[in-house]
Amino acid sequence: MPKALPSPPPGSAPHAPADGPFDAVVIGAGVVGCALTRALALAGARVALLEKAPDILDGASKANSAILHTGFDAPPGSLEAHCIAAGHAEYLAIRERLGLPLDRAGALVIAWTEAEEAALPALIDQARANGVEDAEPLGRAALHALEPGLGPGARAAFRIPREYLIDPWSAPRAYLAQANAHGAVLMRSCTVTGGDYDGRLWTLATSRGPVRARVVVNAAGLWGDVVDQSLLGHSDFAIRPRKGQFIVYDKPAARLARHILLPVPNAVTKGIVVCRTVWGNLLVGPTAEEQEDRETAALVPETLAALRRRGEEILPALRDHEITAAYAGLRPATAFKDYRIAAHPDRAMVTVGGIRSTGLSAALGIAHHVLGLIRGMGHDWHAPGSTRWPKVPNIAEIGPRDWQSPGHGGILCHCELVTRREVMAALDGPLAARSLAGLKRQTRVTMGRCQGFYCTAELARLTEGHFDTPMSNPP
DSSP states (O other): OOOOOOOOOTTOOSSOOSSSOEEEEEEOOSHHHHHHHHHHHHTTOOEEEEOSSSSTTOSGGGSSOOEEOOOTTSOTTOHHHHHHHHHHHHHHHHHHHHTOOOBOOOEEEEEOSHHHHHHHHHHHHHHHHTTOTTOEEEOHHHHHHHOTTSOTTOOEEEEETTOEEOOTTHHHHHHHHHHHHTTOEEEOSOOEEEEEEOSSOEEEEETTOOEEEEEEEEOOGGGHHHHHHHHHSOOSOOOEEEEEEEEEEOGGGGGGOSSEEEEOOOSSOOOOEEEEOTTSOEEEEOOOEEOSOSSOOOOOHHHHHHHHHHHHHHSGGGGGSOEEEEEEEEEEEOSSSSOEEEEEGGGTEEEEEOOGGGHHHHHHHHHHHHHHHHHHTTOOOOOOSSOOOOOOOOOSTTSOOGGGSTTOOOEEETTTTEEHHHHHHHTSSTTOOOSHHHHHHHHOTTOSTTTTTTTHHHHHHHTTTTSSSOTTSOO
16 A cells, blocks of 8 residues: 655645635745745735645746846836836845845846847846846957857847846745745645635635635736636636746856856847856756647757757857756746736736746745735735744855755765755755655755766655655656
């Protein structure tokens, strides 16, 4: 007989508590859903976060470029521009208290053709219209002095000093940990299948039983339009999944790029980025490929080969470095350039859709905007008298790591220097990993050069009884 799963820890309820409705329910535990849950909990709401996967960040939020954007290229005056600016500022204000890393790399927007060079002045004007006043134009000589490894085709650029590199998984986990410290409940493997609103309360039908709430926030990402259809009977947008593929170079390649190297963006995508990561690698990507499938982001060898060629055109020295990994993700794009955030006061619901690729940067700003919409519908609570600031463990190379402290039980994953103590801690508590993917995002175990070749057997032993699907019994 298969082993029974352990009882969910506090804060990860298997079904809705029986002591009355929630003040608010957030659907979707991506970065935006985690930030929304934090904002509601800090405002004093009794809030639940529903996620259909075993772990948080399992949809669009699991794969991105890990950049904290300024919003320099967002449409001026747009909601996106406002939320990115607010999110960027709040991340900087709270990150140290939550234990979140920051690499102040800065970005260069590089023109490689005559047409792109001609577009730079308008982009600088757009950046300044978005409040990014420190955009600095650079000629060819100044550009190559800042980035001597660039290919000879780089003609001109401008510098955005406040584009930074962050950890895209620890940030939302920290938001949710803080929400949990203020009473928020995470309900995993909890798919919303429908719901009814009686004019006072929502009763959501879920795979774990009914969940009642006074307010519902749809932050379902790639499934946002489907959830709207299910709960409202209509959706004002249609999700058009946009796949992005990335390649990751081994850690010695990170020294080749001093800045985040951005292309001149177009109407569809920010384009192919080359940058180091807070974990010491260097990545190239993403692509922008429209598809119908909302669940599968398949890697395509020909596309990865094209990414490698483009990376080597940008930084020719990459020809001498090894690729250790490739990954792909889906972005919840729509036909609209701006976010699709709307309040439905007659249904006590807010839709947060079409966040695309800037959700990591904008999440905290989106959360405050949505909180304002909810208050505008007449819902408010008493904020707690004091704020708790739980810190998440650091897994970035730019800060102290657990392997440097005594008593860690030995290094389990030598490629990423993940200790046994880190793995066991990630398998415990209200946000414990319930899948290998979730454990990777909490610790980076198996994500190094050998891709788990040496540590998988020991991981399977240590995680026995903790995962919904055991490592020894893959789906």
